[in-house]
Amino acid sequence: MDSNNKDKLEKLNKFTRRNLSEDEVYIFDVVLCDNEVDRDCECFSxxxxxxxxxxxxxxxxxxxxxxxxxxxxxxxxxxxxSEDPNRKTSRGEIYTCLKGSAYMVRTAANEDLIKEIDGGIKKEVSISCSAASRKCSVCGQNRLSKSCPHKKGKEYGGKKACIILDDITDAYEWSFVAVPAQINAGVTKKSYGQPEYESGGEINGCDNETVEKLCDNLKKDVSRLCFLAGENYKLLKSAADKMSVSELLEFKSELEKKCRKNPVPDILSGDEEESLKSFRM
Known part of the structure; x- marks a missing residue:
């Protein structure tokens, strides 16, 4: 066992009743959140x-x-x-993200989930926390104490207005979701090596039954993204149903880019809000 893996085991065993070995656990790294403006036109300081x-x-x-x-x-x-000095956010800040190392105990019950994580199907995540400050990026007003006239997503002085989340009071949990508010939040390369997609769309280390399950879950994710992307939802969904795994992954990436450019509006109609509840996580 190399020193890096040994260090990880020592840290995770602080949460276990007995010390677990490398063979007993599955470890993966995940970007929990960052300071980029998300689909809801909000960002963390x-x-x-x-x-x-x-x-x-x-x-x-x-x-x-x-x-x-x-x-x-x-x-x-x-x-x-983690900071990337060569990357800037849409607000001109140095891109900064919060990364976490997570573990699961290997069991027969989560064997398929581990394959889905390795296969890139279970990837996107979202966090749940509490912020005492929700400042308007235009005027600095804390929207929790007093409203302001600036609307999220609209431009003022050439810059889009957003809400800056600050003064964090609590963190509750993090979840695997289909469509996270933050574009970059999700599982990164697995610490102990990760299988790659083959050119034909097969997944290394997975039998046909598992590949079929992964493909079905990926289609569900793409379906939700089609809804958020807007126009021609039924047409996009119909096209996705006929795609291979590799095609779905490429299509999903393009839909995420489109959703990033066109965030969910600050105010939705009653019908839109009810529909969105069925798709957005």
């Missing part, structure tokens, strides 16, 4: 990310923000702040 770094150690991973204990699937045992 770097100060907020630093606070979340402290609060997310030990937090559980679930599905779709459903608080049932039966959905608990993983736990964060370590966090770090």
């Amino acid at each position: 770097v100060k907020a990310l630093e606070k979340l770094k402290e609060l997310f150690v030990g937090k559980t991973g679930i599905f779709d923000h459903n608080p049932k204990s039966s959905g608990q699937t993983a736990r964060i045992f370590d966090t770090q702040i």
Whole structure:
């Protein structure tokens, strides 16, 4: 065992009743959130990310923000702040993200989930936290205490208005979701090696039954993205149903780019809001 893996095991075993071995656990890294403006025209301040770094150690991973204990699937045992000095956010800041290292105990019950993570199907994540400050990027007003005339997503002085989340008071959980608010949030390369997609769309290490399950889940993710992308939803969904895994992955990437350029509006009609509840996580 190399020193890096040994260090990870020592940190995760702080949360276990007995020391687990490398063969007993599955470890993966995930970007939890960053300071880029998300689909809801909101972003975290770097100060907020630093606070979340402290609060997310030990937090559980679930599905779709459903608080049932039966959905608990993983736990964060370590966090770090990562900066990319060569990358700027849409607001002109140095791109900064919060990364977490998570572990699961290998069992027969989560064998398929591990394959889905390795295969790139279960990838996107979303966090749940509480912020005492939601400042308007235009005037600096805390929208929790007083409203302001600036609308999220609209341009003022050549810059789009957004809400800056700060003064984090608590972090609740992180979830696997189909369509996260933050474009960059999701599983990164697995710490102990990760299988790649083959050119034909097959997935290394997976039998036909597993590939079929992964493809079905990917189609569901693409279907939700088609809805958020807007026009010709039924046509886009119909096309996605006929695609291979590699084609779906490429299509999903393009839809995510489109959703990034066209975030969900600040105010939706009653029918749009009800429809969105069925798709957005």
